Amino acid sequence: MTPWDIADRPRRRVGRGLELHDEIPSTNDRARELLAEPDGEGRAVVAEVQTAGRGRRGRTWTSPGGVNLAVSVGLQPRLSTGDAWQLAAAAALAAWDACNRFAPVTLKWPNDVVADFDGAKVGGILIETTLDGERVAEAVIGIGLNLNWARRDMPAELAGATSLAELAGGPVDRGEVLDGLLDALDDEIVALEAGHTPRDRYRAACSTLGREVELETGEGRIHGRAVDIDERGELVLETSDGTVHVASGEIARLRTAVPA
């Protein structure tokens, strides 16, 4: 019996088999390698410790062994490059769904899972894609969730982070979270490939909308009120200079909007 004894359900696209590692550089790298192997597509790669775990925007992803979840899945999705952003939204919704079974969480654009209560980060998603002209040739979906990591044990640089156990008021069953996540991700990917965009459900789960935000983009900071996610997955901001659509960035500050 390991913490990862998950239900033996036939999944269609994601979680068809599970590969467990005590230690590995990055589950995303292993999931990409698996795409070159027969039946490697959709296999979930889970590691207790990653020695080179990656986050978004070139950051390191830190997580001690035995308490959290680091999982990746490689896919050759039936998806056009223009719709590639939907993979991140779908993965975020799956993580949101799996976590919400234990404690209330929401999504912070683009794809952080955060505490509903105070916006502290529970987890994040790193999607790495290889494009082939107009289609997504390969995509690796990597999800890191803080599950039973006590806030007092987190390093100082993770001051804005929390864990699902902190929110739930007690330890969560990591296998149950993984099981729920793979089920939800499988459903999301099947829906996506059938042409159903996750946009409306993503908007409903995204607590960034309606807030005043300060967004760090490659070209500097933008301040405005987040009002929508457009059909390309871009965050729509109302700023003093008009409406701005932002494709990628990092929310540096987030405030509840003062009602007009």
Ligand code: BTN
């Ligand atoms: C972020 O919030 O910056 C994204 C974090 C993604 C971390 C996960 S853990 C599993 C997978 N393997 C990695 O190296 N990164 C992702």
